[in-house]
Amino acid sequence: xxxxxxxxxxxxxxxxxxxVPHRRRDVTELRRQVGLEAREVMLRDPPPRRRHRxxxxxxxxxxxxERPGLDTDVQEQTHxxxxxxxxxxxxxxxxxxxxxxxxxxxxxxxxxxxxxxxxKRGRHVSSQPPGRRLQxxxxxxxxxxxxxxxxxxxxxxxxxxxxxxNPSLYWKVCVINGAVLCAGTLALMLSPVSVSRRVLLSxxxxxxxxxxxxxxxxxxxxxxxxxxxxxxxxxxxxxxxxGVGQRIQASxxxxxxxxxxxxxxMLDRLENExxxxxxxxxxxxxxxxxxxxxxxxxxxxxxLTVVLLGLKQLEAQAPQDLRDELELVRESxxxxxxxxxxVARELRPGVLDDLGLHAALAALATxxxxxxxxxxxxxxxxxxxxxxxxxEVVVYRVAxxxxxxxxxxxxxxxxxxxxxxxxxxxxxxxxxxGRGIADTATEHTGTGLLGMRDRASLxxxxxxxxxxxxxxxxxxxxxxxxxxxxxx
Amino acid sequence: xxxxxxxxxxxxxxxxxxxxxxxxxxxxxxxxASDGAEAVALLREVDVDLAxxxxxxxxxxxxxxxxxxxxxxxxxxxxxxxxxDNEQYFFEALKLGAxxxxxxxxxxxxxxxxxxxxxxxxxFVYPGAMGAIVRDxxxxxxxxxxxxxxxxxxxxxxxxxxxxxxxxxxxxxxILSISIKTVEKHRANILSRLGMSDRTHLTRYAIRAGLIxx
Numbered sequence: 001x002x003x004x005x006x007x008x009x010x011x012x013x014x015x016x017x018x019x020v021p022h023r024r025r026d027v028t029e030l031r032r033q034v035g036l037e038a039r040e041v042m043l044r045d046p047p048p049r050r051r052h053r054x055x056x057x058x059x060x061x062x063x064x065x066e067r068p069g070l071d072t073d074v075q076e077q078t079h080x081x082x083x084x085x086x087x088x089x090x091x092x093x094x095x096x097x098x099x100x101x102x103x104x105x106x107x108x109x110x111x112x113x114x115x116x117x118x119x120k121r122g123r124h125v126s127s128q129p130p131g132r133r134l135q136x137x138x139x140x141x142x143x144x145x146x147x148x149x150x151x152x153x154x155x156x157x158x159x160x161x162x163x164x165x166n167p168s169l170y171w172k173v174c175v176i177n178g179a180v181l182c183a184g185t186l187a188l189m190l191s192p193v194s195v196s197r198r199v200l201l202s203x204x205x206x207x208x209x210x211x212x213x214x215x216x217x218x219x220x221x222x223x224x225x226x227x228x229x230x231x232x233x234x235x236x237x238x239x240x241x242x243g244v245g246q247r248i249q250a251s252x253x254x255x256x257x258x259x260x261x262x263x264x265x266m267l268d269r270l271e272n273e274x275x276x277x278x279x280x281x282x283x284x285x286x287x288x289x290x291x292x293x294x295x296x297x298x299x300x301x302x303x304l305t306v307v308l309l310g311l312k313q314l315e316a317q318a319p320q321d322l323r324d325e326l327e328l329v330r331e332s333x334x335x336x337x338x339x340x341x342x343v344a345r346e347l348r349p350g351v352l353d354d355l356g357l358h359a360a361l362a363a364l365a366t367x368x369x370x371x372x373x374x375x376x377x378x379x380x381x382x383x384x385x386x387x388x389x390x391x392e393v394v395v396y397r398v399a400x401x402x403x404x405x406x407x408x409x410x411x412x413x414x415x416x417x418x419x420x421x422x423x424x425x426x427x428x429x430x431x432x433x434g435r436g437i438a439d440t441a442t443e444h445t446g447t448g449l450l451g452m453r454d455r456a457s458l459x460x461x462x463x464x465x466x467x468x469x470x471x472x473x474x475x476x477x478x479x480x481x482x483x484x485x486x487x488x
Numbered sequence: 489x490x491x492x493x494x495x496x497x498x499x500x501x502x503x504x505x506x507x508x509x510x511x512x513x514x515x516x517x518x519x520x521a522s523d524g525a526e527a528v529a530l531l532r533e534v535d536v537d538l539a540x541x542x543x544x545x546x547x548x549x550x551x552x553x554x555x556x557x558x559x560x561x562x563x564x565x566x567x568x569x570x571x572x573d574n575e576q577y578f579f580e581a582l583k584l585g586a587x588x589x590x591x592x593x594x595x596x597x598x599x600x601x602x603x604x605x606x607x608x609x610x611x612f613v614y615p616g617a618m619g620a621i622v623r624d625x626x627x628x629x630x631x632x633x634x635x636x637x638x639x640x641x642x643x644x645x646x647x648x649x650x651x652x653x654x655x656x657x658x659x660x661x662x663i664l665s666i667s668i669k670t671v672e673k674h675r676a677n678i679l680s681r682l683g684m685s686d687r688t689h690l691t692r693y694a695i696r697a698g699l700i701x702x
Contacts, residue, residue, distance in 0.1 A: 305501050341571055
């Protein structure tokens with residue numbers, strides 16, 4: 001994607017290795033240095049196409065640093081500066097400079113600031129020679145224009161590059177205006193009208209009507225071209241990630257429509273990115289919970305059991321006046337053990353790891369009933385394939401969330417929970433008879449649907465929500481059955 | 489004299505359990521293992537009447553060991569020790585051949601009576617599972633399904649309701665101002681009236697009620 005050139009930067013040619021404190025002011029400095037470096041490298045080994053050389057005659061402006069959302073392996077190893085400069089022929093060019101992550105991390109690490117993960121990766125720094133590789137690719141030309149200007153952080157996505165700006169909106173406006181003015185001029189020249197030195201009323205009327213026509217024509221034509229731009233601006237003011245139905249969906253081919261299309265595409269990419277990073281955070285959280293629950297069980301729980309047993313033993317031998325006291329302490333240890341067990345169970349149900357998904361879902365169902373919730377009917381279809389541990393956790397958490405909703409929000413009295421194999425998928429369905437949700441689009445956040453979706457996306461699953469007010473809600477999760485699937 | 493094998497990966501827990509058991513004149517710990525595999529191996533050499541297995545052990549868990557042990561000819565009785573307050577574990581343990589399940593948070597109170605119940609051939613039902621069973625029974629009663637004929641005394645009826653609310657024996661004893669021993673006796677009576685005094689009945693019930701997979 002980026003590798004049109006690969007060069008080695010000699011040691012000591014740039015300032016990037018120097019400590020740069022991790023502050024806003026110094027990020028500016030870092031940007032400047034990335035720009036210098038990019039320029040230097042491009043000068044030494046210009047891009048193959050001649051017109052791109054123009055890039056290096058101007059100061060290189062760095063418009064973005066550390067873009068996330070690149071291909072994973074690129075992202076892991078590198079930080080990316082997105083640069084642009086102006087060509088002598090007036091065209092702008094964007095470039096992508098890929099720097100090894102170590103370069104930047106080294107800079108930050110030496111400053112002593114930065115997040116823990118920087119420090120962690122920074123350990124590699126000392127063993128790394130300062131010479132490093134720098135790649136850049138040159139993006140398609142763009143016209144520098146403020147109105148539709150460069151978004152601050154063009155995503156470099158799977159398309160392999162981005163159109164940095166809309167190439168022809170400016171010309172379109174010029175052409176439309178020019179055409180209308182030409183038409184007006186021609187009309188003036190060819191029609192038998194003339195304007196006296198002292199303007200007559202009839203002449204004034206013709207002029208005004210003509211002018212009005214020109215304006216209306218111009219406005220109509222420009223509206224078609226620029227209308228979508230306004231819509232994009234309006235949408236941008238209110239858009240939130242994590243929803244659906246916020247796409248502009250402009251039709252036609254003009255530059256405005258194209259802007260709307262790329263805006264939609266950008267939203268999709270952002271949404272995608274948000275979902276991925278959220279799913280990753282959820283997975284990390286799940287792993288951490290697992291670890292803590294394990295620790296609680298294996299260490300704290302065992303120690304408290306020892307205390308409990310020891311106190312019981314002591315009680316039998318202690319004089320009568322100490323026994324009451326000892327029993328009090330023992331009850332307290334028991335309460336502690338109960339708490340530890342409860343917390344561990346809330347963090348991560350051990351039953352999922354020890355006895356599998358069926359048992360865990362059954363335990364969920366009996367828990368709901370035990371806490372005075374609705375009665376839950378379970379159906380497990382035959383021929384369910386064995387699912388991976390990650391998938392099982394997702395299915396379990398989605399079921400948990402859906403049941404919580406049924407109890408907390410829906411006032412349900414009956415819930416059906418089923419796990420079935422449908423074609424190449426395993427489907428979990430939680431259907432309640434509660435009061436339902438009026439507008440499934442707006443109540444996403446309240447019902448935790450977003451969290452379920454993000455979790456599901458981690459394993460390639462999909463969550464759907466069906467609801468009719470007064471007639472209950474159905475949450476359906478579909479996950480791929482996987483390949484290891486001999487029936488469990 | 490009841491000979492006992494004790495398996496838990498935590499040496500201090502083993503020691504504590506052993507001390508509690510050996511306070512009783514008729515209980516004796518004759519072997520100790522630190523994981524399931526060791527317990528299974530030891531049982532080939534030592535004759536025991538009762539094996540007490542912790543569920544969470546490295547190498548081979550207590551549940552896996554219980555399955556191995558129950559497959560032998562003339563297996564000893566098996567009692568599971570666990571941190572997990574979850575009837576799924578209880579019924580799974582029964583399915584694999586254990587006759588009782590003791591929560592670690594009440595191990596100091598319940599272990600000895602669980603040992604004796606296991607040796608008598610009765611199931612030792614831990615309070616959480618008892619609650620699930622009784623709730624299911626009351627549910628079916630409410631739906632008008634056919635349930636085992638029961639004639640409970642008024643006192644047993646009171647105990648039944650409190651058990652269904654998930655109360656522990658201790659709480660029930662306090663509420664009804666009777667001794668814990670009496671509560672336990674009532675509980676055992678209720679179970680036997682519901683026809684669930686032994687492992688096989690309980691397992692069959694749990695499968696029928698959908699509490700565990702067959």
